[in-house]
Amino acid sequence: MKITTREVEHVARLSKLELSQEELTMMTGQLDEILSYVDKLEELDTSSIAPTFNVFSVTNAFREDTTRPSLSQAEALQNGPQHDDQTFLVPRII
Amino acid sequence: MELYDLDLTQALEKMAAGEVSAVALTKSCLARIAAVDDQVGAFISVDSEGALRQAEAADTLRRQGSGGVLCGIPLAIKDLLCTKGLTTTCGSRMLADFIPPYDATVISKLRQAGAVILGKTTMDEFAMGSTSETCAFRVPRNPWKKGYVAGGSSGGSAVAVAARECPAALGSDTGGSIRQPASLCGIVGIKPTYGRVSRYGLTAFASSLDQVGPMARTVADCALLMKVISGHDPLDSTSVVREVPDYTANLGKGLGGVRIGVPREYYTEGLDGEVRAIVEQALSALKGLGAEVVDISLPHTEYCVAVYYLIAPSEACSNLARYDGVVYGYRDRSADTLVGMYTGTRSKGFGAEVKRRILIGTYALSSGYYDAYYKKASQVRTLILNDFKAAFNRCDVLLSPVTPTPAWPIGESSDDPLALYLSDILTLSANLGGIPGMSVPAGFTGSGLPVGVQLQGAHFAEEMLFRVASNLERVLPPGERKLDLQG
Numbered sequence: 001m002k003i004t005t006r007e008v009e010h011v012a013r014l015s016k017l018e019l020s021q022e023e024l025t026m027m028t029g030q031l032d033e034i035l036s037y038v039d040k041l042e043e044l045d046t047s048s049i050a051p052t053f054n055v056f057s058v059t060n061a062f063r064e065d066t067t068r069p070s071l072s073q074a075e076a077l078q079n080g081p082q083h084d085d086q087t088f089l090v091p092r093i094i
Numbered sequence: 095m096e097l098y099d100l101d102l103t104q105a106l107e108k109m110a111a112g113e114v115s116a117v118a119l120t121k122s123c124l125a126r127i128a129a130v131d132d133q134v135g136a137f138i139s140v141d142s143e144g145a146l147r148q149a150e151a152a153d154t155l156r157r158q159g160s161g162g163v164l165c166g167i168p169l170a171i172k173d174l175l176c177t178k179g180l181t182t183t184c185g186s187r188m189l190a191d192f193i194p195p196y197d198a199t200v201i202s203k204l205r206q207a208g209a210v211i212l213g214k215t216t217m218d219e220f221a222m223g224s225t226s227e228t229c230a231f232r233v234p235r236n237p238w239k240k241g242y243v244a245g246g247s248s249g250g251s252a253v254a255v256a257a258r259e260c261p262a263a264l265g266s267d268t269g270g271s272i273r274q275p276a277s278l279c280g281i282v283g284i285k286p287t288y289g290r291v292s293r294y295g296l297t298a299f300a301s302s303l304d305q306v307g308p309m310a311r312t313v314a315d316c317a318l319l320m321k322v323i324s325g326h327d328p329l330d331s332t333s334v335v336r337e338v339p340d341y342t343a344n345l346g347k348g349l350g351g352v353r354i355g356v357p358r359e360y361y362t363e364g365l366d367g368e369v370r371a372i373v374e375q376a377l378s379a380l381k382g383l384g385a386e387v388v389d390i391s392l393p394h395t396e397y398c399v400a401v402y403y404l405i406a407p408s409e410a411c412s413n414l415a416r417y418d419g420v421v422y423g424y425r426d427r428s429a430d431t432l433v434g435m436y437t438g439t440r441s442k443g444f445g446a447e448v449k450r451r452i453l454i455g456t457y458a459l460s461s462g463y464y465d466a467y468y469k470k471a472s473q474v475r476t477l478i479l480n481d482f483k484a485a486f487n488r489c490d491v492l493l494s495p496v497t498p499t500p501a502w503p504i505g506e507s508s509d510d511p512l513a514l515y516l517s518d519i520l521t522l523s524a525n526l527g528g529i530p531g532m533s534v535p536a537g538f539t540g541s542g543l544p545v546g547v548q549l550q551g552a553h554f555a556e557e558m559l560f561r562v563a564s565n566l567e568r569v570l571p572p573g574e575r576k577l578d579l580q581g
Contacts, residue, residue, distance in 0.1 A: 003457070007457070011460065014460065015455050017437065017441050018438070029260065030450060033509065037403075038403065041397060044397065046470060048204055049474075052473075055479060056332075058331070062544070063328065067459050079423070080420070081422075082425065092430075093432050
């Protein structure tokens with residue numbers, strides 16, 4: 001086994017996903033199969049190969065810090081599942 | 095012939111000549127949608143009123159002589175590009191009611207060019223899938239054979255164009271999501287070089303792989319759209335500062351001196367016989383037009399699926415962390431703690447394929463596994479990129495199948511996700527290498543399913559792809575086939 005049910009439960013917790021028992025069993029089996037497959041990469045010696053995270057070397061794109069038009073507060077709030085006229089509202093934290 | 099049958103270039107000519115108005119063309123497309131979309135499921139939402147308003151404005155501008163290059167052309171948009179005031183769902187329950195307060199840069203460019211936005215198309219949830227069957231709302235059907243998949247993830251955009259509900263559409267491609275449905279539905283689609291087109295307002299799936307691209311019924315129409323949407327955007331720092339060529343300039347230009355590479359690793363055992371025959375026919379057609387054929391090896395092709403299915407989920411799990419029920423989208427209102435709300439929202443808002451990829455990505459990035467999975471995959475990505483660089487020293491274009499098989503029946507996609515992932519093997523590497531890739535219709539199987547061929551080029555070699563594609567289009571006429579549609 002590449003991955004156990006307990007590990008999948010742990011990763012789900014990190015991802016803020018709650019899996020039913022049925023989902024957990026299914027996902028464990030599928031993830032195990034996928035992770036076994038990707039082990040194929042072990043065939044290659046990459047110790048001297050630099051990783052590619054982006055195909056073009058991206059450098060920081062700087063610009064002057066000037067004010068530009070942006071969304072109004074009302075527009076920014078309009079899709080919030082719960083909000084008042086100034087902020088998004090979430091369940092009580094403390 | 096109805097107005098909805100016109101391709102984009104024909105429609106522009108008729109509008110320029112004053113024979114057809116944008117309103118009449120838009121009404122024809124809307125009527126076509128009303129008549130056939132129940133059968134093919136290309137659209138998640140249709141904005142009839144807005145489209146007619148835009149068409150009227152386009153007609154006014156044209157009368158004043160000031161319309162843009164797409165003045166009055168109705169288009170469909172994959173439902174992961176933000177359209178101001180128009181619901182953008184990403185095919186997910188999570189965003190079922192999300193109305194963007196801004197336009198994606200590509201949408202602004204289309205609007206400036208005078209295009210009319212008809213509506214938003216069906217897609218796999220958050221673009222994760224190969225058949226559009228993971229869409230939370232409806233599943234598009236192949237208009238050539240309705241029991242068959244349209245492909246994905248830009249399945250709805252491909253269907254809308256193939257079923258003549260609109261002359262062209264935008265899709266997005268992270269691992270083949272423009273090229274594969276274009277091939278399975280018999281239309282033209284191109285994934286541009288990474289950075290050629292702005293991703294601002296494109297809902298992120300895997301940020302180092304995603305690109306927006308055009309889908310249309312002709313090569314010339316794709317080239318025209320490509321010119322409109324390309325270019326550097328200060329709002330996307332990965333978009334490239336580089337002049338946008340006139341992609342229509344080399345259409346039809348001869349193939350003398352053009353080297354067509356045949357990547358032998360793409361012609362694998364699993365390749366369907368009819369698909370192979372169609373690709374070979376395309377190759378001999380190019381040879382007949384004077385192109386030189388070069389045998390090419392891309393030795394790391396067999397690792398592409400493994401690399402992709404580590405890198406794409408890793409980037410996705412990070413990008414999808416934003417769906418937490420706070421600032422937009424679905425919220426689980428039954429939870430009374432903040433963490434409970436996050437968990438409930440994500441567990442109920444995402445479908446199974448999205449959850450699967452979030453779990454893979456989170457695992458691949460987690461402490462103790464990062465080096466073995468994400469970093470290893472990123473190192474092999476370098477080898478894949480190097481394969482392409484070496485190949486394009488020896489040839490100008492790679493010719494291959496797009497998919498190992500034609501479309502398959504809806505509902506028969508295996509319950510085994512890995513088997514479906516493996517079907518993406520011929521398209522993933524273009525995204526990993528950031529190179530442009532295109533699907534061009536090349537024929538039909540005996541049972542009447544379209545098959546496309548894939549052209550891949552070096553970074554920013556889109557002009558060469560359009561040139562070769564336009565030649566193929568000319569010598570491989572798709573033939574008079576009838577769509578599997580009533581009405």
